[in-house]
Amino acid sequence: MGFLDIKNATKSYGELEVLHKVDIEVEEGEFLVLVGPSGCGKSTLLNMIAGLEEITSGEIAIKGTTMNGVHPSKRNIAMVFQSYALYPNMSVGQNITFGLEMHDVPKPEREKAMNDVAKLLQIEQLLDRKPGQLSGGQRQRVAMGRALVRDPDVFLFDEPLSNLDAKLRVDMRTEIKKLHQKLGTTIVYVTHDQIEAMTLSTRIAVMNGGYVQQLGTPKEIYNTPNNLFVATFMGSPSMNLVPVKIVKLDKGIAAETSNAHGQTVSLPFSSPSDELKSYVGKTVILGIRPEAFTDPGGADRDASNIVEIDNEVIVTEPAGSDTFVMTTLGGKECNARMRADVQVKPGSQARFAINMDKAVVFDTDTEMRIP
Amino acid sequence: MAIASSDTAIRTGRVTRFFLYLVLILFALFYLLPFGVMLVNSVKPLAEITGGNMLSLPDVWTLEPWFKAWSSAQIGVEATGLSPYFWNSIKMVVPAVAISTILGALNGYVLTKWRFKYDTLIFGMMLFACFIPFQIVLIPMARILGLTGLAGSTPGLVLVHVVFGLGFTTLYFKNYYQVFPTELIRAAQIDGAGFFRIFQRILLPSSGPIIVVSVIWQFTNIWNDFLFGASFADLDSQPMTVALNNLVQSSHGVKEYNVHFAGAVFAALPTLLVYIVAGRYFVRGLMAGSVKG
Numbered sequence: 043m044g045f046l047d048i049k050n051a052t053k054s055y056g057e058l059e060v061l062h063k064v065d066i067e068v069e070e071g072e073f074l075v076l077v078g079p080s081g082c083g084k085s086t087l088l089n090m091i092a093g094l095e096e097i098t099s100g101e102i103a104i105k106g107t108t109m110n111g112v113h114p115s116k117r118n119i120a121m122v123f124q125s126y127a128l129y130p131n132m133s134v135g136q137n138i139t140f141g142l143e144m145h146d147v148p149k150p151e152r153e154k155a156m157n158d159v160a161k162l163l164q165i166e167q168l169l170d171r172k173p174g175q176l177s178g179g180q181r182q183r184v185a186m187g188r189a190l191v192r193d194p195d196v197f198l199f200d201e202p203l204s205n206l207d208a209k210l211r212v213d214m215r216t217e218i219k220k221l222h223q224k225l226g227t228t229i230v231y232v233t234h235d236q237i238e239a240m241t242l243s244t245r246i247a248v249m250n251g252g253y254v255q256q257l258g259t260p261k262e263i264y265n266t267p268n269n270l271f272v273a274t275f276m277g278s279p280s281m282n283l284v285p286v287k288i289v290k291l292d293k294g295i296a297a298e299t300s301n302a303h304g305q306t307v308s309l310p311f312s313s314p315s316d317e318l319k320s321y322v323g324k325t326v327i328l329g330i331r332p333e334a335f336t337d338p339g340g341a342d343r344d345a346s347n348i349v350e351i352d353n354e355v356i357v358t359e360p361a362g363s364d365t366f367v368m369t370t371l372g373g374k375e376c377n378a379r380m381r382a383d384v385q386v387k388p389g390s391q392a393r394f395a396i397n398m399d400k401a402v403v404f405d406t407d408t409e410m411r412i413p
Numbered sequence: 414m415a416i417a418s419s420d421t422a423i424r425t426g427r428v429t430r431f432f433l434y435l436v437l438i439l440f441a442l443f444y445l446l447p448f449g450v451m452l453v454n455s456v457k458p459l460a461e462i463t464g465g466n467m468l469s470l471p472d473v474w475t476l477e478p479w480f481k482a483w484s485s486a487q488i489g490v491e492a493t494g495l496s497p498y499f500w501n502s503i504k505m506v507v508p509a510v511a512i513s514t515i516l517g518a519l520n521g522y523v524l525t526k527w528r529f530k531y532d533t534l535i536f537g538m539m540l541f542a543c544f545i546p547f548q549i550v551l552i553p554m555a556r557i558l559g560l561t562g563l564a565g566s567t568p569g570l571v572l573v574h575v576v577f578g579l580g581f582t583t584l585y586f587k588n589y590y591q592v593f594p595t596e597l598i599r600a601a602q603i604d605g606a607g608f609f610r611i612f613q614r615i616l617l618p619s620s621g622p623i624i625v626v627s628v629i630w631q632f633t634n635i636w637n638d639f640l641f642g643a644s645f646a647d648l649d650s651q652p653m654t655v656a657l658n659n660l661v662q663s664s665h666g667v668k669e670y671n672v673h674f675a676g677a678v679f680a681a682l683p684t685l686l687v688y689i690v691a692g693r694y695f696v697r698g699l700m701a702g703s704v705k706g
Contacts (some may be wrong), residue, residue, distance in 0.1 A: 092599075127597045129615055145605050383628045
């Protein structure tokens with residue numbers, strides 16, 4: 043049994059079921075990120091954990107105690123909202139201690155807790171100001187202070203960084219991660235930003251259409267996505283998906299497709315499973331991450347199976363740290379991530395290296411990954 | 414200065430501006446004229462009014478009509494002046510405004526932040542209350558006041574005005590709270606504040622402009638009401654408006670126009686004061702929520 047248990051939690055509004063039997067166990071000290079496109083049910087699930095939305099069926103338990111029907115304030119949780127939800131009529135200090143005051147904590151203790159948190163978040167000089175006088179980043183800190191001061195069992199974050207500008211977002215992201223490492227608290231964090239999910243989490247639940255598509259560590263989610271949705275949603279630029287035919291070779295099997303000129307390209311698999319072998323003769327979808335599709339000099343030296351092919355360059359996009367090179371495989375546009383100084387020109391031929399160790403294969407009909 | 418003119422949406426030349434102000438000033442004078450006539454005639458001896466021009470300034474300035482209207486004029490059968498009725502009105506208006514505003518705020522809070530089944534239907538019915546003509550409810554209201562034993566008393570009038578004003582105050586507060594961020598309510602819930610604490614600590618402190626709107630609207634309407642006062646009050650609870658009518662309509666003796674004018678100024682003074690003190694918040698409050706700030 044986990045620290046926070048979500049067992050078959052379902053949510054429906056009348057006839058419409060928006061969340062279907064979600065099952066997640068969160069261990070103490072874990073940083074779970076719920077990620078997915080808007081409308082996938084991630085915020086609804088968070089609100090159900092918070093007690094702001096009722097659970098239609100199933101159970102949510104914290105520390106082994108069921109929370110169904112328990113008032114939000116009695117769940118020992120704290121929440122940071124997307125808009126920060128700071129009380130505009132109260133000072134920063136009052137904002138932070140409001141929860142303690144509502145729980146009848148005596149004033150000296152409240153003051154002490156407030157000062158500790160203010161010191162931790164470096165907002166001591168802001169305590170007398172009103173939220174309207176603060177910048178976005180400062181408001182964000184105060185909102186976190188209000189959550190921290192309660193010393194809750196579980197922290198809930200609802201897209202806390204989406205209102206910040208790009209640079210501040212990255213800074214605050216690091217700060218949240220530091221805070222988690224320092225305090226070791228259990229966190230459930232909702233975001234639609236897959237980079238935030240990858241960088242912050244110890245585990246990710248990718249959600250879509252009210253279902254948890256995959257639950258796993260960032261590495262598992264990234265390297266072995268369960269299905270096409272997870273494969274395309276996680277990673278930027280997203281995974282290249284090429285329809286290929288599985289063919290039998292003398293040794294093992296290969297994926298067969300065509301390059302920009304219609305010439306056949308054969309990509310042998312590193313260590314195909316028996317299940318994949320049973321697909322010989324059928325068409326499947328081959329998934330290659332852009333960083334596994336590069337120039338020969340930039341290919342991973344530890345990889346066991348690099349296949350080099352010649353192909354036409356359609357567009358190059360120098361991004362400073364890398365150069366993204368667009369080409370086609372099997373009639374689909376593919377994004378290759380090459381070294382920054384690579385010399386390729388649009389319209390000309392170039393040599394590409396594909397790291398087949400990292401290749402994943404999906405069934406065309408079920409869209410599920412073939413292990 | 415170029416900067417000063419750039420904050421108006423339409424650029425105006427000097428000539429158009431002149432005509433604009435001219436028209437505005439003429440209209441302002443036109444609207445102020447009745448009040449001016451009242452004031453001027455309330456400080457004249459009666460002989461000057463009956464014998465001369467109503468619009469001319471007094472030859473002899475006197476405050477005698479004011480004192481008479483306040484404390485010794487004949488109202489109906491008794492020569493008490495308007496003062497007891499003025500206090501009747503105050504005793505009716507203050508609780509009625511306070512109660513209808515507080516209830517309206519609570520209604521708005523519930524209808525926007527504690528939604529329940531059929532809440533829009535209930536709100537629709539409350540809205541309907543804004544459009545019902547006063548005359549329709551006279552007889553049912555008389556019956557209810559009779560049954561509750563509140564007929565002919567100030568609490569009875571307070572009840573009538575609270576019930577009648579509730580539709581408006583609810584509408585005001587509902588519209589205002591509609592754009593109040595629900596996340597704040599949720600945050601307060603997680604912090605452990607209950608229904609009334611959220612209302613008192615989070616919502617009310619942010620409701621200044623709309624409270625002003627509600628208070629001005631209710632104060633003006635209730636103070637100026639004649640129909641309910643004439644229908645449901647007895648001698649001890651008659652409001653100012655009814656007393657003013659009785660003063661002016663007195664059938665015996667000479668018609669003391671200067672006293673009548675002074676009485677009318679007394680009757681208009683409180684609403685005037687409320688507008689002057691809180692008027693600028695009124696417009697601000699009415700606009701609040703309509704434009705995202």
